[in-house]
Amino acid sequence: MRRATVYDVAERAGVSIATVSCTYWQPSRVRESTRLKVLEVAKRLNYIPSASARNLARGRVGALGLYSFDFCPVRSLEQGCEDGQEREGETDICTYPLYADEVERGFQQACWQMGQAVLLGGSTGSNPTRSVVDMAGRVDGLALLSWLGDISTLQRLATIMPVVMLAQNPGDLPVLYVSADNYAGLGELIDHLVGVHGAKRIEYVGSMIDPEMRERFHVIQERLTQLGRPVPLMPVDEGFAAKQPFQSVKAMQLARDLPDALVCENDQTALAVINFLRGLGTRVPDDVMVTGADGILAGQFSDPTLTTVQLPMQRIGNIAAHELARQEGKPWTKTKSVLVSEKLKIRQSCGCERPVIHVSDC
Amino acid sequence: MRRATVYDVAERAGVSIATVSCTYWQPSRVRESTRLKVLEVAKRLNYIPSASARNLARGRVGALGLYSFDFCPVRSLEQGCEDGQEREGETDICTYPLYADEVERGFQQACWQMGQAVLLGGSTGSNPTRSVVDMAGRVDGLALLSWLGDISTLQRLATIMPVVMLAQNPGDLPVLYVSADNYAGLGELIDHLVGVHGAKRIEYVGSMIDPEMRERFHVIQERLTQLGRPVPLMPVDEGFAAKQPFQSVKAMQLARDLPDALVCENDQTALAVINFLRGLGTRVPDDVMVTGADGILAGQFSDPTLTTVQLPMQRIGNIAAHELARQEGKPWTKTKSVLVSEKLKIRQSCGCERPVIHVSDC
C-alpha cells in the first residue's frame, strides 16, 4: 500500500493539490470549511508530507548539521564492545561525556528551540570527505567539531553554505569560528600557578599537531614570558594518545627533576598524567601540580579533583546553531569569529582545597 | 551565485545528466575517462548533490530519527540558563548524562556504522505531534524514547513507517518494542536485598503514571510474593518530580517506622531520597537501604554509591537503529519486541562495600 501524497488527499477532498498545500502553509488563504475537510481526509489517509519533496520545492532544508569526530569506536574499542554492547564494569567517566557531547547538547537545544531539525554526522572512519559532503547535501548549514579531513573540502563547502568551525582555527577560510578565548583562561591559570602556588618551572604536556593545542602552548609561553619566568621551548611530551606516552615525564621523575607544574593540553591528558605519576610513586599535587583544559566531567570526580580551564562547550554549540540559522543558507564571505570566555576551575590537583560536591543534590 | 546542479556539471562536461548521476551511483557503467572528466568538473563547480532531490527520486531517505523528550529545558531551567549559557557552579552529574543520552549514543553509533544519517528531534514543548510528524517526513524510520503525546499519532506513523519504542510499552501498536527485561533485573535486586541483607519490609517509591514504572512496581510485588515477604500494595510516594516529594517517607521517618529498604523507580529518585533522608538525619544504608534503577553515571559517584539495576541503554539505542535499518522503510505489521537483560550493580546504598573506582584510569 503506497504512502498517501497530496494528490490522494486532494482527490478525496475534492480540491486541487494547491489547496491541500495551502491548508498547511497558508491556512488563511483557504476557507475554514475546506480546511477542516482537507485535514480530516489527511488524517484518514495517514498523510505525512514528504520533507524531501517539500525541501526540493522550497529550496531550503530546515535542518542544521553537526559533524563531529567519531569518538564512539574509540570508546567502544577501549572497552571491548564493538557493537555497542554493554561494558562489563563501571562506565568510564573519562571517555564519556567528553566536550564533544556538551557541544552536541547545546547545538541540539538551540536547533529544537528554533524549530530546526538536527542532523548528526561523523567520520565513519573510512572517508571523512565523503560523509561530510553527503551531510552537506542534507542541511542548510554545517558545524564542524574536529575536522581531520582536507582543507579543500571545507573550502568547497564554505563556498555554498554557511560553515562554522568549533574550537578549531579555520585559518582564512570564509567560515565562522566559534571557540573559547584561550588567552584569558590559560593566562588566569598560569597566574594562579605562579601567583598563588609560587610555581617557578612550568612544563607543557601535549601535542603540537592540532593548531588549537598549539595555540594553547603559545599562550602559555607568552604569559610566562610576561611574568618573567622560565619559558618552556617545547612540550615535554605528547598527549595521552601517544603510543608510549609520558616517557620524558618518566625520565624527569627518575632524575628527580620534575617541574613545579605540568600544564596539560586537555583534561584527558592531565588525568592520564596523574595516573601515570601515581604508578611511579609520585603524588599530585604534593610532588608536582598538574592541570588540564576543557572541563570534562571526570575532572570533578577524579582523585585528586582536577584544576582546569573550563570551556563553555554547550554555549559554543548553542551559538553555532543560532548563527547558522541566521544565515538562512547563505555562506559567510569572509572569516568571522565569536570567542566565548573560559572559566578557571580551581580544584585539588594544583594544591588547593577540595570543593564540597553534593552529588545527591538533585 | 546559484548552487551548481547536475545540469551545470553535465553541460560543462559535455555529457547528459544521466551520465553525471551514473558517475556517482553506477560508476561501472561509465567509461573511466568520462568519469574522471565529470568528477573534475564537479569539483571545479563545487557541486554538492542535493539530498532532497535524490531522496525524492529514490523514494528513500537514508536517515533514521531518534525522538526523545526534551530534557534540555528542564536541565537548563534548573540551572538557571535558558539559552544554553554556562552554569555557574560545577556540572550537575544528576541531570547529565542521563539514560536518554546513552541511548542517543548507541543509536548514533549504529547509524554511522551503517552509513545512515541521524536525525535528532524532540518535543519543542508546544506540540509534540507536530514535531514528530515533521520528523517522520524526513526519515525512513523512527525511534521514540519517551513519547508523551497521543497514541493516535503513533498509530498513524506506525502505519506508514517502522517505529520503535524504547523502554516504553507500546501496547498493541504495530511497532518494535526494545527495552530491558525488568523481570530478571529487579528480581535479582529483590533477591539481593532479601537474601543477603535480610530485608523484611520493602517499600516502593515512584509514580504509577508511566506504564514502564508501573511494570517495575508489579515485578517487585510479584517477586516479594514468591519469596513470601510482605508485599506493598501501593508506592509510598511519588518520584523526585513531585511538587512535595517524599511526604510519606518523611512521616514514616518521624514515626520511626521506616522499612528495611526503599526501592525506587529510578536512580534520580533514589539519589533524591537519599539526600532527603540525610536532611532528616537518617543515614543510608545504616538506617535504611535505598536502591535505584537505570544506572545513570551519578550513581557511581554519589555518597553512598548507589546500588541499582543498570539498563543497557546504549545497547538499546544500538539495536533500535539496526532493526529500523533492516526494515528499509517498511512498517512492522504487528507488535514485536526485543528485550535485553539488565545488570545488577551492587554498591554502597544497600550496605555492601564500596567498589574501587579508578577515575584516572584512562
Next chain:
DNA sequence: TCGGTGATTCTAAGCGCATAGATTAAGATG
C-alpha cells in the same frame, strides 16, 4: 564490408510538493 555484441551514453518520465499567477466564486456597491 556487414551483422553482431557489448559497452557507453542519452532520452524521457517521473518523485511529491510549493507557489506565482490565472481563474472563478462570492459579496458589495451603485
Next chain:
DNA sequence: CATCTTAATCTATGCGCTTAGAATCACCGA
C-alpha cells in the same frame, strides 16, 4: 442588474535527481 472588489481555488511549472529502457558507438569475426 451591472460592475467592482475581495476571497477562494485552480492551473501550470519547476525544484534537482534517479533510472528504465532506447539509442548510439566501438570493435569483433566472417
